[in-house]
Amino acid sequence: MVVAFAILAAWELVTAAGVVAFRRPIYNALALVANMLGLAVLFLILNAQFLFAAQVIVYAGAVMVLFVFIIALLNPASDLTLGRAGNEWIYGLVFGVIFAALLGGLLFNRGLTGRQGASTPEAINAVGNVQALGAALYTKFLFPVEVASVLLLIAAVGAVYLAMRRIR
Amino acid sequence: MPPAYLFLLLSGALFTMGAVGFLVRRNPLVVFMCIELMLNAVNLAFAAESRFLNSLDGVVFAFLVITVAAAEVVVGIAIITQVYRAGRQMDVDGLDLMKE
Numbered sequence: 726m727v728v729a730f731a732i733l734a735a736w737e738l739v740t741a742a743g744v745v746a747f748r749r750p751i752y753n754a755l756a757l758v759a760n761m762l763g764l765a766v767l768f769l770i771l772n773a774q775f776l777f778a779a780q781v782i783v784y785a786g787a788v789m790v791l792f793v794f795i796i797a798l799l800n801p802a803s804d805l806t807l808g809r810a811g812n813e814w815i816y817g818l819v820f821g822v823i824f825a826a827l828l829g830g831l832l833f834n835r836g837l838t839g840r841q842g843a844s845t846p847e848a849i850n851a852v853g854n855v856q857a858l859g860a861a862l863y864t865k866f867l868f869p870v871e872v873a874s875v876l877l878l879i880a881a882v883g884a885v886y887l888a889m890r891r892i893r
Numbered sequence: 894m895p896p897a898y899l900f901l902l903l904s905g906a907l908f909t910m911g912a913v914g915f916l917v918r919r920n921p922l923v924v925f926m927c928i929e930l931m932l933n934a935v936n937l938a939f940a941a942e943s944r945f946l947n948s949l950d951g952v953v954f955a956f957l958v959i960t961v962a963a964a965e966v967v968v969g970i971a972i973i974t975q976v977y978r979a980g981r982q983m984d985v986d987g988l989d990l991m992k993e
Contacts, residue, residue: 730895734903741907744930745914750922757926760907764933771900771944773952776936776959783959788929788966795970796922799977814917821913828905837897837941842948849949861949862956869953873960880964887971 730770736763754792761785772846774854900941907934919984921973925966932962 740763743756765780849857862870911930918924936955943951977983 727895730899734899737903737907738910741910741930744923744926745910745917750920753923753926757929760930761933764937767900767903767937768940771940773940773943773955776940776952776955779956779959780936783963784929784933788963791966791970792922792926795974799922799974799983817913817917820916821909824912825906825909828909829902832898832901832905835898835901837901837945839946841946842950844943844949845947846944848947858949858952858956861953866953866957869957873957876964877960880967884967884971887968887975890975 726770730767733763733767733770737767750796751793754789754796757792758785758789761789772849772854775858897941897945901938904934904938904941907931907937919986921976921983921985921988922970924985925969925973929962929966932958 737760740756740760744753744760747753747756761780761784765777765785768774768776768780844857852860908931911927911934914927914930915924918927936958939951939955939958941951943949943955976988
């Protein structure tokens with residue numbers, strides 16, 4: 726398990742660097758697909774099988790297909806024509822180092838403390854991962870789920886409106 | 894099982910890389926991908942919380958984050974496509990019409 730985590734962590738860091746650093750948007754998108762698939766396997770290690778499926782279907786499937794489709798539709802080489810924007814990236818790097826140092830100092834060797842719930846992996850696997858999550862979604866978290874469904878509807882209507890609108 | 898803080902550190906590292914990309918990159922599509930990277934990092938932290946505190950709340954929140962991210966991507970890409978069709982170049986620094 727530890728070896729798998731080490732390999733996956735390295736995979737995640739490398740592909741995330743690819744998302745940030747590649748010059749062509751299509752390579753960024755492919756690196757992000759690899760990143761999301763690695764993250765899905767990390768969810769499996771964390772005993773979240775439903776999140777694994779949702780990550781693969783929604784993110785690596787639907788969202789990234791949309792990205793790749795739009796990149797193919799628009800100009801794929803557009804970022805190359807922009808050129809390096811002076812030395813702006815140095816400020817980004819300085820910010821990243823400071824932010825990472827703060828986060829690392831905060832999180833290093835610190836466990837997760839808090840009230841332990843009843844959903845141990847054994848208890849979840851006894852009823853099934855999706856069943857346990859569905860029971861939580863439609864009882865304790867019913868209102869957030871309804872709000873999310875309304876949000877999805879609004880987003881779909883908004884996207885259709887934006888796509889139909891004629892630009893002068 | 895690796896200790897919990899390793900998952901949180903990995904999540905923090907991914908979030909930092911996404912934030913740096915968000916600040917550095919100028920193509921709006923790549924900026925969007927960096928936002929997705931940050932959302933994914935937070936999802937990892939939520940899933941780790943769920944596993945190590947024996948609670949399903951983190952998984953539910955990660956699921957809601959995935960939902961909101963999908964909605965956000967749909968609207969965002971529609972806007973980017975419209976901006977592109979209006980003849981502007983693919984550069985977030987060029988979109989300063991609302992500055993005046």
